[in-house]
Amino acid sequence: MFADIENNKFIKKPSTVSIISFPFNGGQSHPGVELGPKELIGLGLVDQLKEMGYGIAETSGVVDTESLKPTVVAKGLNTNNTEWVSAACKELSSRVEAxxxxxxxxxxxxxxxxxAIGTLNGSLKVFGDKLRVLWVDAHADINPLNETASGNLHGCPLALVCGIDxxxxxxxxxxxxxFDKLVYIGLRDVDLPEQKVIKKHNIKAFTMYHIDKYGISKVFDMAMDYINPNRDLPVHMSFDVDSMDPSVIPATGTPVRGGMTFREGHFLCEAMAETGCLVAMDLxxxxxxxxxxxxxxxTIDIGCSLVRSALGETLL
Ligand SMILES: [Mn+2]
Incomplete structure (x- = not known):
């Protein structure tokens, strides 16, 4: 396995990855998503990163999301599991920050x-105004909390992170x-309240239309030119696997047809690694x-390979 793990401009050498497992399903309605971390690690993700030359931090571990479940919940809220999502993400934020x-x-x-409510808060605390965010997703995940139709908070993280709510x-x-520090790639299913937010705040978004029109290479360059023109700022990439076409990644809760191909997804991750600017990643x-x-x-196999690509795995 070949990898370039030394070109990162922000990570201390020797390069170390902290795998944080967040077995959590409270932001949506399909049971099973909490098993993601265990299955990804079970298929060998940690061993693969070691093989690439990374040190693996011992301290990060698993967030015990079950123990953070509140016993009493407020009534009349428009969003589901609100207190649980908040408590679990607060803990996750402090892990990422550390x-x-x-x-x-x-x-x-x-x-x-x-x-991402937690992970982005953690990296924002460390990198402050310099932090840039690449959000790779079929969905915009920026529904205001009082306007989400489903009430599922996995459709709202950016509304909280950007301070709309x-x-x-x-x-x-x-x-x-x-808003000018965020860029989307892969969108193809955007709710009406989200369309309004994106237009109002002029958020940069490259949809599947742009990938078809320009190709993923140009789209990635344009996205980086917007948030990180000199390639000298730290970037947090939040990668939702539903950005990929369901034929490539089928086992995900809200699949949308017309997504990125196997190579488009991997190219995007490889290009991100090549910038040397990745400081945190979510899968x-x-x-x-x-x-x-x-x-x-x-789904699990390709989930692992997307992470490896983002962390510098190369073909030769
Ligand atoms: Mn998402």
């Missing part, structure tokens, strides 16, 4: 994409991401209980 401060590269394995249930979020929405055995294996 690993970044050590100069390690945290890779958070989900779990549903509400996890200042919910009292998330009052631990003090740092917010500027969200792997659900090992959905679909048949083949669908489940494909």
């Amino acid at each position: 690993e970044c401060r050590k100069g390690f590269l945290p890779v958070t394995l989900g779990g549903d994409h509400s996890l 200042k919910s009292p249930f998330f009052d631990w979020i003090k740092e917010h991401l500027g 969200a929405e792997v659900n090992p209980l959905l679909g048949d055995k083949e669908a489940q294996f494909k």
